[in-house]
Amino acid sequence: xxxxxxxxxxxxxxxxxxxxxxxxxxxxxxxxxxxxxxxxxxxxxxxxxxxxxxxxxxxxxxxxxxxxxxxxxxxxxxxxxxxxxxxxxxxxxxxxxxxxxxxxxxxxxxxxxxxxxxxxxxxxxxxxxxxxxxxxxxxxxxxxxxxxxxxxxxxxxxxxxxxxxxxxxxxxxxxxxxxxxxxxxxxxxxxxxxxxxxxxxxxxxxxxxxxxxxxxxxxxxxxxxxxxxxxxxxxxxxxxxxxxxxxx
Numbered sequence: 001x002x003x004x005x006x007x008x009x010x011x012x013x014x015x016x017x018x019x020x021x022x023x024x025x026x027x028x029x030x031x032x033x034x035x036x037x038x039x040x041x042x043x044x045x046x047x048x049x050x051x052x053x054x055x056x057x058x059x060x061x062x063x064x065x066x067x068x069x070x071x072x073x074x075x076x077x078x079x080x081x082x083x084x085x086x087x088x089x090x091x092x093x094x095x096x097x098x099x100x101x102x103x104x105x106x107x108x109x110x111x112x113x114x115x116x117x118x119x120x121x122x123x124x125x126x127x128x129x130x131x132x133x134x135x136x137x138x139x140x141x142x143x144x145x146x147x148x149x150x151x152x153x154x155x156x157x158x159x160x161x162x163x164x165x166x167x168x169x170x171x172x173x174x175x176x177x178x179x180x181x182x183x184x185x186x187x188x189x190x191x192x193x194x195x196x197x198x199x200x201x202x203x204x205x206x207x208x209x210x211x212x213x214x215x216x217x218x219x220x221x222x223x224x225x226x227x228x229x230x231x232x233x234x235x236x237x238x239x240x241x242x243x244x245x246x247x248x
Contacts, residue, residue: 007079010055015040016048020071023058028070107139116144116176116243122152129156133164140173144243147177149209150186157186161193169199176243178207179222179235187225194231205243206236 011017015038022034031049035042049069052058056075060067110117117139119132126132129151136145151160160177168175179187194200206222208215226232 004082006055007057007082010051010057011079011083013048015044016052019045019048020052020057023069023071024076028061028063028068030066030068034069103135107143110143116146118146118148120152121147121149121156123155127152129159129164136168136173136175140168140175142174144174144176146243147175149181150177150179150190152181154183154186157183161186161190165203166193166197166200169203176203176205176239178205179218180207180209180213182218182221187221191225191231201231201234202239202242204235205240
């Protein structure tokens with residue numbers, strides 16, 4: 001049984017691919033016929049045929065005194081599919097590399113000019129907190145990152161408030177979030193965790209996603225959650241001013 005290693009080894013050599021192309025184009029032919037149409041020796045042709053046959057890409061049959069070689073269509077189709085899959089994988093990897101280069105430029109510019117990077121969060125896809133968290137891990141040591149929408153949705157709220165947001169703060173990450181689109185008990189739970197852990201007072205901002213948000217309702221929930229003391233004042237006013245008021 002042929003292995004994938006034999007397949008890749010067989011098609012990796014450009015001279016073997018040239019022999020294979022001739023067989024695809026002209027059907028069953030002899031080694032002598034092939035040798036007359038390639039820029040290498042009859043002996044080299046024979047060696048290439050052995051490798052191609054071992055990989056299952058070609059087969060031989062007797063025709064009178066001659067040995068004819070022909071392509072094995074099923075195996076060649078398998079090779080074509082494998083190469084297409086490999087090409088798709090490399091396209092994805094190259095795309096990821098290009099995206100990483102773009103991100104490096106974005107965060108490099110923010111670092112140079114002292115800017116805050118806004119990152120939208122929502123359930124699923126590249127905006128999911130699992131994906132966004134990779135940006136925090138990579139860049140938030142020296143770039144301020146504002147996670148809009150508190151992780152986005154209930155699953156994001158849970159991931160952020162239960163551990164990640166406070167773990168990042170303890171690790172020295174410059175990460176911030178706001179309560180726009182916060183669902184149900186999330187603001188109250190967040191305020192309670194800040195009080196319990198003793199960190200995060202300066203990292204949460206009140207926000208409302210106008211005109212789609214419920215400003216009055218969101219404001220009421222935040223005031224109820226944070227109270228009228230220093231935490232409420234920080235969340236509703238001071239943290240925003242500290243993060244965005246460049247005159248201060």
